[in-house]
Amino acid sequence: MPLHPFLLAAALVIEAVAGYPDPLYTRIRHPVVWIGALIAQLDGALNRQDDGFGRRKAFGVLALAVLLLTVGGVAVAVAWACRLLPFGWLVEAALASTLLAQRSLHDHVAAVADGFRSGGLEGARKAVSMIVGRNPATLDEPAVARAAIESLAENFSDGVVAPAFWLLVGGLPGLALYKAINTADSMIGHRTPRHEAFGWAAARLDDLVNLPGSRLTALLLVGAAWMMEGADPRQAWRSVRQDAHRHRSPNAGWPEAAMAGALDLRLGGPRVYGATRIEDVWLGAGRTAATPSDIGRALALYRRACGLLIGGALVLALLG
Numbered sequence: 001m002p003l004h005p006f007l008l009a010a011a012l013v014i015e016a017v018a019g020y021p022d023p024l025y026t027r028i029r030h031p032v033v034w035i036g037a038l039i040a041q042l043d044g045a046l047n048r049q050d051d052g053f054g055r056r057k058a059f060g061v062l063a064l065a066v067l068l069l070t071v072g073g074v075a076v077a078v079a080w081a082c083r084l085l086p087f088g089w090l091v092e093a094a095l096a097s098t099l100l101a102q103r104s105l106h107d108h109v110a111a112v113a114d115g116f117r118s119g120g121l122e123g124a125r126k127a128v129s130m131i132v133g134r135n136p137a138t139l140d141e142p143a144v145a146r147a148a149i150e151s152l153a154e155n156f157s158d159g160v161v162a163p164a165f166w167l168l169v170g171g172l173p174g175l176a177l178y179k180a181i182n183t184a185d186s187m188i189g190h191r192t193p194r195h196e197a198f199g200w201a202a203a204r205l206d207d208l209v210n211l212p213g214s215r216l217t218a219l220l221l222v223g224a225a226w227m228m229e230g231a232d233p234r235q236a237w238r239s240v241r242q243d244a245h246r247h248r249s250p251n252a253g254w255p256e257a258a259m260a261g262a263l264d265l266r267l268g269g270p271r272v273y274g275a276t277r278i279e280d281v282w283l284g285a286g287r288t289a290a291t292p293s294d295i296g297r298a299l300a301l302y303r304r305a306c307g308l309l310i311g312g313a314l315v316l317a318l319l320g
Contacts (some may be wrong), residue, residue, distance in 0.1 A: 005316035008168045009252035011100060012310045019103035031098055035183045038067060044189055047198040056197035060188070064201045067180050074306075075176035082172075096172050098216075099179045101159035102306050105152065113146040116141075116292040124292070131155075138272040145290035149298040150267050153221070153259035154252045158182055161220065162213025164309060175317060182205050207250050214251035217305075219242065219256035224304035226261075231301055235285070238259035241285040253283060258285025263297055287300060 020030060042063040047056060078095065082088040108131050115127035124144045125136040131151045139147060158219030166178040184207035193304035199202035218240045225233035240254060247253025247268065260267040270279050282288075 003168055004171045005320050007093050009317050010312035011096040014094055015097035015100040016102050020098055032183055035180050039184050039187050049200050053197045060198035061074055061201045071180040072173055072177050075173040079172040085121050092172050096167055096175055099175050105126050105159050109148050109152045113292050113295040133273055135272045142289045145294055146267055148295050152298050153255040157214045157217040157255045161217040162210050167211050181209055207296055210251040214254040218254040218258040220305040223308050224301050225262040225303045226303055231262045239284045246281045257283040265290055
């Protein structure tokens with residue numbers, strides 16, 4: 001299978017510069033919203049409360065297969081149509097850019113720092129509630145800052161690096177299939193009474209397709225730490241080696257541990273979702289008392305890591 005480095009580099013640059021314009025979202029929404037609507041329909045039609053565990057698990061596998069066949073089929077047709085056009089690869093890159101999240105992730109995390117400046121702790125709690133599922137009322141200032149930084153690290157992996165990897169490997173269809181799997185996991189992959197059986201396949205497949213992206217994200221953050229004054233690449237690498245595998249997720253610990261080590265922080269730890277307390281492990285050996293300025297440092301590290309990702313794609317394109 002040929003790689004797609006030109007497509008990847010162009011899509012990353014387009015998304016970094018333009019993001020997903022608000023007027024376009026208002027007019028046609030977003031491809032992930034369309035994917036989510038299909039998942040919701042499948043969930044409503046196939047996930048019946050009166051079915052047994054095994055039957056609901058089987059129907060979850062069926063729902064995932066229908067989702068992937070539908071999204072993959074549409075993406076293959078769109079990619080084929082693009083390649084019939086003059087400069088069709090650029091059209092394909094523009095479409096692929098809609099499924100990357102460099103700019104929007106930066107903006108959402110920066111909004112938490114802005115919330116501290118304009119509205120104090122309550123303003124920051126409101127902003128962080130837009131990007132994390134934990135109960136904001138339980139978060140003090142260091143916890144809000146840690147939550148924003150943890151979200152930046154984890155979503156850098158599954159919102160930027162992992163989709164970029166699958167775009168490189170599989171073009172627009174590879175990227176679209178990854179986003180379908182990732183969206184399915186976020187919607188039905190939770191261990192709740194409704195979705196523990198039905199979402200089993202989505203959750204397991206999401207763990208699998210995120211394996212390469214999470215490891216690459218950790219390497220990008222370690223590399224970015226070499227480029228940033230005040231960041232510690234050696235401690236970032238040490239945190240990855242010592243702590244990444246301790247996270248309850250097979251993937252989230254890698255970027256979070258790298259971010260924690262680079263910034264001399266401890267991330268993770270106990271947190272509250274709704275009224276439920278989760279006893280997560282701590283990652284990193286630094287401070288738990290994160291500050292709003294640490295959010296700015298994390299964003300600076302993130303920008304450098306994104307630059308490394310774009311640079312790597314350009315190098316592959318030139319070498320290819």
